Amino acid sequence: MKFATTDNYIATEDLTVAVNAAVVLQRPLLVKGEPGTGKTELARQVATALGMPLIEWHVKSTTKAQQGLYEYDAVSRLRDSQLGDARVNDVKNYIRKGKLWQAFDAPERVVLLIDEIDKADIEFPNDLLQELDRMEFFVYETGEVIKARQRPIVIITSNNEKELPDAFLRRCFFHFIRFPDIDTLRQIVGVHFPAIKPALLATALTQFFEIRGTPGLKKKPSTSEVLDWLKLLLAEDLTPEDLARDKVSLPRLHGALLKNEQDVHLFERLAFMARGQR
Incomplete structure (x- = not known):
């Protein structure tokens, strides 16, 4: 199934070509354009058109790449150990899955939206290179490797607030949404x-x-x-x-x-x- 204009979203020919090319190449689709041109909505419409669940990761200035993988709650584990809670014996009880982990672990193929990646610091895109390329990452606390069951369709949006690293751009299929005529x-x-x-x-x-x-x-x-x-x-x-x-x-x-x-x-x-x- 290919993406095309839907009942709720008008996609130009060059945009549909870009989406479908990224799917075939199994590359993240990096979408730039003026704020308000429908970049975020594109991911939702792609998910609807292809009949896939959507996982949204909205990036903020304080967001770190590690949060997309997982977060280890050491403070809660320490507190529970002081209270004698049996949960402390299994470190997995204190691992919170991030959006990438959710996408990798989903029982069916999903669309993963990484929204406004340019809001984060310059190291954020570089810190995701290997995970988006290999579709796997290592969990240090448990010693396990998390591999994607099936490769998600990754759509990344940017408002062009800052330049993205060349190494990151090389791994993406790029499309700029022009303002409509x-x-x-x-x-x-x-x-x-x-x-x-x-x-x-x-x-x-x-x-x-x-x-x-x-x-x-x-x-x-x-x-x-x-x-x-x-x-x-x-x-x-x-x-x-x-x-x-x-x-x-x-x-x-x-x-x-x-x-x-x-x-x-x-x-x-x-x-x-x-x-x-x-």
């Missing part, structure tokens, strides 16, 4: 809001791309943000005429699209300049 975005909106009126959608998308293309914008609005904006427009029951704006005003419900004061001030300055030219 207006036709693709129209299809994406159709999945989420099938009843939206064509006139409202046309006006909203035209205005959205004008906003996104404004020079000097610090953070361009993403796919997820335009969906939030459209949801608000529908909730307010606005018409294309309501949405139409001149150059001397901020966009309607702009808080869904402009996410920092610098960009709001930019549009306020543009509006002020436009008023002065009247």
Whole structure:
């Protein structure tokens, strides 16, 4: 079975090729792109389309690679030994399986999402090289080797906040999710809001791309943000005429699209300049 566009996710041709190529090569798929372009959702849709369970590992700045393998709770074992608990005789009682171990030990093939790997320190990707390559790791406390029953489909996302090591990149199949063009975005909106009126959608998308293309914008609005904006427009029951704006005003419900004061001030300055030219 191959991945393709689903009822809930519009995948471009180059994205479907990338997913299926990574599956055939048995390499992790490294997906980059602007925040809000559907990188995390891609893993969920791949799991659904291929009929596989999904295991999600959301990386934080404090996350260590070892946590993906397992964690040994030495403090609890010491406490239990002081209390005379019989559990201390088996160290396995104090081993907590990480997401990689869960994926390796799953009774069926799974999709493993390693989300926002660039949030962790630079050593994080390097510390996972061998485990992702060989699909096995050693548990020092028990002396056992954990091998994957079947190789999981690994999808790794990055917002490009920091460069990833070359040795790690060499082991991945790479794909950059480009921001969708207006036709693709129209299809994406159709999945989420099938009843939206064509006139409202046309006006909203035209205005959205004008906003996104404004020079000097610090953070361009993403796919997820335009969906939030459209949801608000529908909730307010606005018409294309309501949405139409001149150059001397901020966009309607702009808080869904402009996410920092610098960009709001930019549009306020543009509006002020436009008023002065009247």
